[in-house]
Amino acid sequence: MAKSKALKGRIRSVTNTRKITRTMELVATSKLKRAQERVHATRPYAEALRGVIADLVTPELAEGFPLLRQPAPPAKGGPTRAAVILLTSNRGLAGGFNANLIKEARRRMDALEKAGYAVDLHAIGKKGVGFFKYLGRTMAGQRLDVTDHPTPDHAIEVMEPLIAAYARGELASVDLVYAAFISPLTTPPTTVRILPVEPPAARAGATRADYILRPDAAQLLDRLLPLYVRNTMYRGLVETSAAEHGARRTAMKSATDNAGEILDLLKRTYNRQRQAAITQEIAEIVGGAAALQG
Amino acid sequence: MRVTVISPEGSIFDGEAESLQAPAYDGQVGILPHHAPFMTLLGEGTLLVRVGGGERSFAVRGGFLQVVGNVVRVVAEHSKEVVHAS
Numbered sequence: 276m277a278k279s280k281a282l283k284g285r286i287r288s289v290t291n292t293r294k295i296t297r298t299m300e301l302v303a304t305s306k307l308k309r310a311q312e313r314v315h316a317t318r319p320y321a322e323a324l325r326g327v328i329a330d331l332v333t334p335e336l337a338e339g340f341p342l343l344r345q346p347a348p349p350a351k352g353g354p355t356r357a358a359v360i361l362l363t364s365n366r367g368l369a370g371g372f373n374a375n376l377i378k379e380a381r382r383r384m385d386a387l388e389k390a391g392y393a394v395d396l397h398a399i400g401k402k403g404v405g406f407f408k409y410l411g412r413t414m415a416g417q418r419l420d421v422t423d424h425p426t427p428d429h430a431i432e433v434m435e436p437l438i439a440a441y442a443r444g445e446l447a448s449v450d451l452v453y454a455a456f457i458s459p460l461t462t463p464p465t466t467v468r469i470l471p472v473e474p475p476a477a478r479a480g481a482t483r484a485d486y487i488l489r490p491d492a493a494q495l496l497d498r499l500l501p502l503y504v505r506n507t508m509y510r511g512l513v514e515t516s517a518a519e520h521g522a523r524r525t526a527m528k529s530a531t532d533n534a535g536e537i538l539d540l541l542k543r544t545y546n547r548q549r550q551a552a553i554t555q556e557i558a559e560i561v562g563g564a565a566a567l568q569g
Numbered sequence: 570m571r572v573t574v575i576s577p578e579g580s581i582f583d584g585e586a587e588s589l590q591a592p593a594y595d596g597q598v599g600i601l602p603h604h605a606p607f608m609t610l611l612g613e614g615t616l617l618v619r620v621g622g623g624e625r626s627f628a629v630r631g632g633f634l635q636v637v638g639n640v641v642r643v644v645a646e647h648s649k650e651v652v653h654a655s
Binding site: 327 | 573575577595632642
């Protein structure tokens with residue numbers, strides 16, 4: 276009977292684990308819903324900003340803006356540092372979510388280093404910070420307080436020093452590694468170049484010439500480009516947070532399913548053993564009685 | 570005319586209005602229906618939108634105001650509706 280006692284213990288432990296994973300799945304589902312609404316709510320602002328910048332930017336104008344200009348390569352005296360911002364979650368148990376983001380960031384960092392840049396890594400989120408700390412890599416910046424509930428102010432705090440450094444010509448580029456939120460099940464780790472700004476393509480039949488601009492296009496751009504950069508960052512934060520909940524829900528759902536399967540197997544084994552034990556006992560009694568009679 | 574007030578976190582006003590007054594970077598601008606296409610930077614201050622006899626106000630900072638074809642878009646990095654005590 277010793278073995279069946281061990282089985283009983285395992286059944287209990289798997290049942291408890293399943294309860295936990297099931298609860299986490301439900302929590303992630305409800306958080307996902309709210310995070311998803313936040314992602315959708317960022318669209319009108321981003322689209323308005325993108326449309327206006329597309330209308331304003333012209334190739335002649337782009338030359339005058341440090342945020343739009345492609346800096347010279349290091350060999351020709353350009354800046355030798357490049358920044359990479361990595362967004363990860365503060366919590367684990369989300370499947371390969373954070374590992375994939377970290378892998379994507381390392382790929383980008385390797386590519387930059389091969390191109391001759393020294394990489395400034397800015398890690399946001401406990402998982403990314405923890406990983407690079409473990410590797411012993413010095414980080415130019417780290418934050419743990421952002422990803423749970425991102426606000427536009429977080430994006431401003433993160434981006435402002437980088438925009439300033441870029442405008443001073445200290446940085447060759449700024450890349451953002453985040454999880455794009457395409458659907459709760461599709462959240463590929465993605466790298467976007469935030470600086471220099473890739474001006475969005477003008478819409479067909481743009482009517483920029485008809486506007487009364489006050490101040491002129493150059494000054495408008497000068498003020499609106501930083502807004503655009505910060506908004507890209509904010510969207511990255513919001514999408515990563517939604518993607519995290521999506522990934523956790525998926526991971527916890529499969530954990531719950533797996534626990535159920537193991538539980539079935541354990542219960543079957545336990546019952547079979549119990550039956551075997553009973554059968555054996557009866558056989559012994561019958562055998563003993565027969566021996567007495569004989 | 571249609572007026573929309575948009576912040577990074579979402580659209581906070583969208584509807585018909587009779588007129589609006591906004592804090593531009595160099596002073597107040599008033600927009601009436603059928604304004605010519607226009608674009609300006611926002612400063613910091615209160616945006617007043619007159620809607621059906623009433624008035625709604627929003628604290629706005631940073632961003633732009635755009636008028637195209639009788640649609641006014643106020644796109645502000647910080648914007649929040651101010652609720653009057655009255």
